[in-house]
Amino acid sequence: MSADETAQGGQVKSAVRTVELLEYFAGRPGMHSLADVQQAVGYPKSSLYMLLRTLTDLGWVETDATGTRYGIGVRALLVGTSYIDGDEVVSAARTTLDRLSDDTTETIHLARLDGPNVVYLATRQSQHYLRPFTRVGRRLPAHSTSLGKAILATHTDEQVRKLLPETLRPLTEHTITDIDELIEDLHAIREQGYAVDREENTLGLRCFGVAIPYRTPARDAISCSVPVARLTPGHEQMIKDALQDARDRLTLATRHL
Structure with a gap:
């Protein structure tokens, strides 16, 4: 050569x-x-x-x-599908994602950290007419999503600074664009055990996410997305409880990975 x-x-x-x-x-x-x-x-x-x-x-x-x-070209689709079909976490999560979808009636996602972004590996659509649409393979900035923030919170502050650019791109007027402010948010996420996207990625949509701790730091997370117009305090608490229950079940399902 x-x-x-x-x-x-x-x-x-x-x-x-x-x-x-x-x-x-x-x-x-x-x-x-x-x-x-x-x-x-x-x-x-x-x-x-x-x-x-x-x-x-x-x-x-x-x-x-x-x-x-x-x-x-279509060959890229075939290879991408092969990745999803062969992934052990996606396989282990199927039953849990189905149950979480049934329990919450909202849109459910499984995503993986890829550099400064998260990539969607699986999704379950909401049963409601008013619902978000996200396709498998979509890539979004980790700092603007509950999925990404849940995963980032399992990293140290130094690791987060190395993973993310100094200037964080805004997707909405609510997106956290200051790295120090984001790290403060990650500290709160570590304390409460879940992440919240407060219309930081899509206006009118609030998302709740938890990391799957089969490795440390985590690389995968699950989330529930719900339109703000449909979110009541009782529904929000039910979603948080259901997510944490799903995390516990996935922790057992992925303990061999």
Whole structure:
């Protein structure tokens, strides 16, 4: 392998570019022109075109009818589904998620920390007409979600500062954007045993989350999301109790992992 084929740290440049390109498409649904992709990733146009053509032939990238616009391909879906199907935590959590959905009648999520974000691994839709919609595979900033904050609270303050950027992106007017304020919130979460997203990710929606402690620090959490318009003090307490009961059952179900 020639020196120019190897990126810094011993990484293979072509492999790094392939992954970066797939992540670009994964984070930007729809079709994109070669010029737009080239501007975003910064690769030489000739190299980018050859890489796109190879990925298209292999099914990882698709083109439109004109052959000039590109998007994520079906092969990525197959690999993503394989990850979910083979994950032991997702498998162990199915019964608990079903029960939590029945008990609360609200939207339930299982998510995993991925860098400064959380990625949704499983979801159960609310039984109500007014309900949030979240798909498996969605990625959101950890600092703006009850799922993410529940997981971050199992980390030390130093670990949190290393995981998150200094400037936290606001998703709503209620999002905590100051890292010191977030760490104060994490201290409270450790004391009370659950996290609350107070319309920090989506206006009109409050979410409650607990981490699954099968490893320390945690990497997974479950949450319950409910529209503020439907949230009464009694319903809120029932959700908190149900989540903590679900955490206890998942702790037993994942103790072998």
